[in-house]
Amino acid sequence: MQDIPTYADVEAAAERLQGHAHRTPVMRSRTADALLGAQLFFKAENFQRMGAFKFRGAFNALSRFTPEQRKRGVITFSSGNHAQATALAARILEIPALIVMPEDAPAAKAAATRGYGAEVVTYNRYEANREELTSRLAAERGMTLIPPYDHADIIAGQGTAAKELFEEAGELDYFFVCLGGGGLLSGCALAARALAPNCKIYGVEPEAGDDGRQSLLKGERVKIEVPRTIADGAQTQELGELTFAILQRDVTAVVTATDAQLVEAMRFYAERMKMVVEPTGCLSFAGARHGGIDVRGARVGILISGGNVDLTRFAELVAGSSARLS
Amino acid sequence: MQDIPTYADVEAAAERLQGHAHRTPVMRSRTADALLGAQLFFKAENFQRMGAFKFRGAFNALSRFTPEQRKRGVITFSSGNHAQATALAARILEIPALIVMPEDAPAAKAAATRGYGAEVVTYNRYEANREELTSRLAAERGMTLIPPYDHADIIAGQGTAAKELFEEAGELDYFFVCLGGGGLLSGCALAARALAPNCKIYGVEPEAGDDGRQSLLKGERVKIEVPRTIADGAQTQELGELTFAILQRDVTAVVTATDAQLVEAMRFYAERMKMVVEPTGCLSFAGARHGGIDVRGARVGILISGGNVDLTRFAELVAGSSARLS
Numbered sequence: 001m002q003d004i005p006t007y008a009d010v011e012a013a014a015e016r017l018q019g020h021a022h023r024t025p026v027m028r029s030r031t032a033d034a035l036l037g038a039q040l041f042f043k044a045e046n047f048q049r050m051g052a053f054k055f056r057g058a059f060n061a062l063s064r065f066t067p068e069q070r071k072r073g074v075i076t077f078s079s080g081n082h083a084q085a086t087a088l089a090a091r092i093l094e095i096p097a098l099i100v101m102p103e104d105a106p107a108a109k110a111a112a113t114r115g116y117g118a119e120v121v122t123y124n125r126y127e128a129n130r131e132e133l134t135s136r137l138a139a140e141r142g143m144t145l146i147p148p149y150d151h152a153d154i155i156a157g158q159g160t161a162a163k164e165l166f167e168e169a170g171e172l173d174y175f176f177v178c179l180g181g182g183g184l185l186s187g188c189a190l191a192a193r194a195l196a197p198n199c200k201i202y203g204v205e206p207e208a209g210d211d212g213r214q215s216l217l218k219g220e221r222v223k224i225e226v227p228r229t230i231a232d233g234a235q236t237q238e239l240g241e242l243t244f245a246i247l248q249r250d251v252t253a254v255v256t257a258t259d260a261q262l263v264e265a266m267r268f269y270a271e272r273m274k275m276v277v278e279p280t281g282c283l284s285f286a287g288a289r290h291g292g293i294d295v296r297g298a299r300v301g302i303l304i305s306g307g308n309v310d311l312t313r314f315a316e317l318v319a320g321s322s323a324r325l326s
Numbered sequence: 327m328q329d330i331p332t333y334a335d336v337e338a339a340a341e342r343l344q345g346h347a348h349r350t351p352v353m354r355s356r357t358a359d360a361l362l363g364a365q366l367f368f369k370a371e372n373f374q375r376m377g378a379f380k381f382r383g384a385f386n387a388l389s390r391f392t393p394e395q396r397k398r399g400v401i402t403f404s405s406g407n408h409a410q411a412t413a414l415a416a417r418i419l420e421i422p423a424l425i426v427m428p429e430d431a432p433a434a435k436a437a438a439t440r441g442y443g444a445e446v447v448t449y450n451r452y453e454a455n456r457e458e459l460t461s462r463l464a465a466e467r468g469m470t471l472i473p474p475y476d477h478a479d480i481i482a483g484q485g486t487a488a489k490e491l492f493e494e495a496g497e498l499d500y501f502f503v504c505l506g507g508g509g510l511l512s513g514c515a516l517a518a519r520a521l522a523p524n525c526k527i528y529g530v531e532p533e534a535g536d537d538g539r540q541s542l543l544k545g546e547r548v549k550i551e552v553p554r555t556i557a558d559g560a561q562t563q564e565l566g567e568l569t570f571a572i573l574q575r576d577v578t579a580v581v582t583a584t585d586a587q588l589v590e591a592m593r594f595y596a597e598r599m600k601m602v603v604e605p606t607g608c609l610s611f612a613g614a615r616h617g618g619i620d621v622r623g624a625r626v627g628i629l630i631s632g633g634n635v636d637l638t639r640f641a642e643l644v645a646g647s648s649a650r651l652s
Binding site: 022025027028030046047049051267270271273274275276277307311312314315316318319320 | 348351353354356372373375377593596597599600601602603633637638640641642644645646
């Protein structure tokens, strides 16, 4: 296992991101405050470049490449926001990028990734082993693999979102973060532990895919089947080694949210806060609202991870009558 | 006619609004910049309290009431954002509020206005004269009438949005503002003239309701039929006396946008900037993009007026295939 990153790594990442990542706004809503009887501070990473926090980690990791690594390029596997984040960071830093995607990934995602100038290789997810394919391509081309979450530079980069939140909002009593593979949550936990030692930190994952909760309860990583949930960014089967180690040490607990609760949060964001948030990005608020934690009277941080949702799908989900859950 | 307000009135309004109105963020988008070949600064009043800039003017006007006026209350006519803004400002300042609305106004708007504690009186718009009814009720109850736009305190309050934008973005070469009755545009023009004397200021109104453009060309106020447009906040028939006087003096020109261009802007905001913007709020960006002004290489301010659109309607408009224009 790599060494666990520290808050000093988050600070170094913040310097590298200066002028490249947006310092996203912290949004407030009196309606949300009234709903939970608390003061809520929403860190809106849906307004980040390419629409999600993932740009932070990818840019941080790629900006640490040696000249030799830069020349040979980066490779990763992802059908989601990490693919676009890696492609965009690579374009900015003039590094060749190769993204391995399942051939049934949404055409728009592959197109967006190619639009940033990355090469896309597809595979049949029922026949090919993604890790093997990626490793083989990495070896053949001498490319550096930057995985979506289980990497110290990725974790440190994602933690800069929480660093900005605490700098702007001050002390918080509770902090809810969306949880998939754990890159965002572990990075944010590093920042929270340093800047607000008494803050209780919760990961929120889909009820249908509660491998994080199971893992913390069991004391070892639990692997599950690909969960059926509208939170496509949290359809991970297993935490990473590094992210699990940080979660075990720094996170208070993991709570879950149902798809219906995610849709409720999406509607709230659109109707009351005028924001487009993707289903996965709704986990944190849904967990704060329904996760069984009594936050009344407290100062609460809510990390919104991203806003990349197909507009037709978004319309279906928020329009109500025609909402179709997967 | 009342005296024309000055930038000093905008500054005084800003002090009154301190701690009550949100200082809304200025959003950036590299995609939008690339689209227009310019640097765009979006002042996002869709994130203002109650979802639109209207809170600024209403709160400013009501906070200037004498103790006697406060006791007797405020009355206004509006089926839109000014109704909710007046109701909310009145609740905060503990002033009774009476809102005169057409009986066929959307139920949600009347409910939201009542939700803020205001009394709502409805009238049949084909039988009753709104102004007469409002004047009669004002006289009977001794209430002070605060109209939606043609009032010095309303204009000064709306101008605080532009004051914040120029303070944050610095000098701008062009500034596009949504135009209905002219309260927002005239207030913003006062601020722009003081803070950026060389900035060209454009009002943007619906193509189907170009009374503002006609009025500036003719040199007198032109009254039109209620225009058919999805920009319901700009379905005004005529500028105000005060707002017209300021527009004549300070505004470079008025350009127009079609409903299809407004929908295109709504989609862009949702898809690329993750924001919900109401059709009227899309006027400024649509005008900057399609209004025939060459903004390439320039620094451009875009004032987004609000985000209050029914979610079902929003979904219809942005989902594309099912978009139904009025």
